[in-house]
Structure formats: structure tokens, C-alpha cells
Amino acid sequence: MNYRRTGHAKYATLVSLALALTLTACTPSSPEPGGAPTERPAASPQEVLAETVAEVDVPVADAAPVAPTPAAEPAPLVIPEPAVVPVVAQPVSEAPAPAPTVTVEPAPAVTAPPTEPVVTPITPLEPSTPHVSPNYPEIGTYTFPDGHISFEVPTGWGMQAEVPVVAPGDDYPYDDHFAIAHIFDENGHNVVDITSGGVGGVVAGPVNRTILDSQKLSSFDSRDGASYFAVFRDDYPFEPAETRYFVGLVPETLMTEGPDSTSAASFLIMGNGATTAHVNIDPFMTQEAAEAWMQSGQYSKLKGLLTSLRYAQ
Template identity: 35%
Template sequence: MNRLNGRTLGDTLKTPAPGFRRTLTAATVAALLATAGCSGQDSGTGSTGGTAPPATSATAPPAATATTGATPLPTSAVSTAPGGAPAEAAGLQTFTFPDGHISFAYPAGWKVQTKQGPYLDEASKAGSVEAVVLDQSGAEVVSISSGMYGDGAAGRVERTVLDRAPVPGIIDATGKPAEFGFALDEVQPDGSSYYFMDVRLASEFLPTQESSGSNQVPLANGIMAAYVVFDFTRQPVFASSEAAKAWMATEQYAQLKSLLLSLKYA
């Protein structure tokens, strides 16, 4: 899924991944850089249920008019050592999926809601769960699915990786490492573009990458898909590469990166 409910990281920002609800909105990068600090809410989880949503896909979304901006995040919630010191010591909370396998740390004042993830049959339904992370304003900013089935499509792109880092807690079912990445894909041959920020196999962040690939990571309990929720209807999210790089210096970026780096599979 790739869109924030109500407001978006696009209201807070803008970019692609299969099926976002509300996106991180994209007001102005200037406002995004100039402000920081919001009030918090209690964390919590919901119950799963409902019919199966469409499967996550790696197909690139169509390009659209760019706008920029993002809702600032509280400074106190930034973790300086994802996967290191206990989350509580860094002012964070920990969420663990119902089956006990995937966990991650998120800022105090944010909350996590769970819902039914994609499934093929009744036997696999219970094990497929999507955790939607909402920031202190109530905007959906991150989606993490666990135990779902995998499918999707990919196309040819020219990828520019702006940031990448190992996610030590996630190794795929065949022993391949996973990485966090923030990147820009220019779809070939039409030249449309989109930004994405997610966790995928490390091999997809190499300079030689020419396929849009997928953020689906196969684990022992099924597929994991973890990504920041950008508004794919408003591509390419940032008005320029300079604006995207400027966002990387903000607290919001640090918060989101820290959350994805903290992912662990047990």
C-alpha cells in the first residue's frame, strides 16, 4: 500500500510504492526545513480483519506535477543507534507483529494500527498483517507488511541512490542482506520519475541497477514490505534534487530512516 489516510506525507511529502493510503504531505520544502516539533499521541495497535487488499507491486506510478514539503517531526524521538541500545533508552517504543517475528522501534507520540494484509487463501490469511505507522499529527507515514504473498511487476529505470545503509536485523530467506534506501527512479524510455524510501535487497541499490525491482523481501514467514508512504499521485514529490537533498537534513527524514533501520526479524 502506498498512500497516507486523510493527510499524506505528500501533505507531509510525495513518492511511490504499491497502494499508499494517506501520504506524507508535500507542502513546501522550505516549511519542512524551517519547522520542527509537534505534540504527541499515545501509541497503540488495532486488530486485523477485512478482505484482502491488492498485492504490493513494483510497477512505477505515473508522473505528476511536483510540490514539496513535509510535516516536521519531534526532535526527541530520533534514535541515534537503530538496532543498538534498547528503544526505550532512545525515547522510542517497540512494535512487534502478532506472530512475534518482525519488530521495529518508532517515536513516542506516534502510534501503530494493524489491518489485514494481502492473502491468497484462508490458510494464509491470519499470518498476513499490515502495520500502519501514524505520526503525532495522525498522518500515515510508514507501512510495514509481514507474512503476505509476493507478486508484482518491474520496468526499466535509471536509478539515483541518494542514501543507503544496511538493515542488520533483516536477512532474506536465502541469506541476502537488506538495506534502507532513499532513491530517485527515472522510468525508461519516457523519462517520468518518482522518489521512494524503503527497505529492499541490498543488490537493488547498486550503481548498475536498471530495474525498478521490488521492496518485497522474502523471509521465513512470508514477504515483508516496508516503505515510507509518499503520495504517488503527486510525482516526483520534490521539485528538484536539491529539494530532496535538503529534506534529508531534516528531523523528519532522520525519524523515518531510524524507524526503517530498526527493523528486525526473529
């Protein structure tokens, strides 16, 4: 027969042993015969434990079924939660936004009126030769030294004559009676140059001409016919195209308009050589500037001066 020591049997045995030890310690030992009573020393716990104790075994077949002690459930495994480290948001320095692109519109072109050339005022002088008109300069008439051509100087303006000195043997393209008259306005600007007694010629090219103003001279015909005061706007067929203005005296052959014209130059073949008379202007001025200037008092005086040219004899 198989026996199985149960937990309850073990526990009952231990309790019985403990109770027996307690009673033994409290009960006096019986005296041995013929002698003094002998006390049995109390057994030490080690001795009690060393004694063979009959365990109460209960046959497995006869033992009452003992409910198995439920196994202790393991303590739940506590996993510590990870420490929460506070995240401090550091401000992130953002790259500065690019400056907005500003499109600068080019300033509109401003066409400034042409500035007049700055000329140091020159005090009017007597002609450089002794031959002058008898009433010069009281009535403003000037006659060239050879006595061939005269003109009127506007009131308040001045004139200076120049007679180039030609040394013997010099190759000089003028006759010996050649002279230049420089006319100055009230501000001292050299506005007109008139020559007399010249030689040579000019070269012309094709232009598209517009005549802005003109007047025929009453007593100053050249070899080629009548002479004219004229204001031209000539468009030159260059690459790129170019526009030039001209103001002066021209022969009748240049008084044409349109693309079949030839470039302007003041060159009048007279009885005593060639004569030229032109106004010193900016030839590249704008049309607006030209139109405004032609309304000025200066233009009126210039036109009166040039249309006054005539033969003195």
C-alpha cells in the same frame, strides 16, 4: 460734288434755329395794310422742327479735316469678385489611437515544495490481536502478531495494526498470519506502512538509478541476502521521460546504480512470508524538495524506524 454733313454743321444749324425762334417771338409783327396789325402766332417747337431747314453742307473736298472723334472707350467690365465664404474648420474627431499592445511575459514557473497528504489524525490503538510485545508501548517496540518481526516506534508517533479477516473459501493473497502496521507521525499523517506474512511477487522494469542514501540492516537478512534502507531516484525511459523517488527497505539485489538497474519495490522474502516496508512520499517530487526533506527531523525518525526492523525470535 459730294457733301457730308458734319457734326459741327448740325450743331450750328440747331443753334441758329433756336436763336431765330427766340427773336421771332420777341419782334411784333408788322400790321397789314388797311387792317389791324396781324400777329403771327409763335411757331411751336414741333412746327419749327417740321420746317425744312437748309443745312449747311460743306463739300468734302473743301471742308477742313475734322479729327475723328475718338470712340468712347467701353467702360471696363467689372467682374465682381466671388464672395469669400469664411471656412470654419470643424474639429475632426480622430479615431482613438489603438491601445498599445502590452506583451505580458508569463510569470516564471514557481516550483512549490510538495505538500504532504492531509490525513485525519488517528488515535493510536492497541494492536487488533492480543499478541503484543510485553513492553509495548512503553519503550516503543512493536512485534507483529505472529511474533516474527519487531521494530521501534519513534517517540511521539503512533501505530495501528490491521489483521485482515479472511472468510473461508475466499481467494485472499496472504497467509493467515498476515498483518499490516500503519505508523503515524505526531501530526497524524500515515508516514509508513509495514507488512509481514505476505505472498506473491513484484514486476520490475529498467531504470537509470541514483542512490541518494542507504544503510544496511544489521539483523534482517532476506532469502536474497542483506536488507537495506535506501533512498532512490529512478529515471524511467518513458516518452516523455519520468523521474520517481523511492524510500524503503529493499533486498541487496536492488542496490545498483546506473542505466542497468531495475525499478524499486520493497519486497523481502523472509522465513514467514514476504515483508514490505515503504515510506508514503510523493514519488514525483522535485530534486530540491527531496534534498530539503532529507535534512528534516521527520526523515531522521523514519530512517531510525526502518533500520530498527529485526527478527523477534
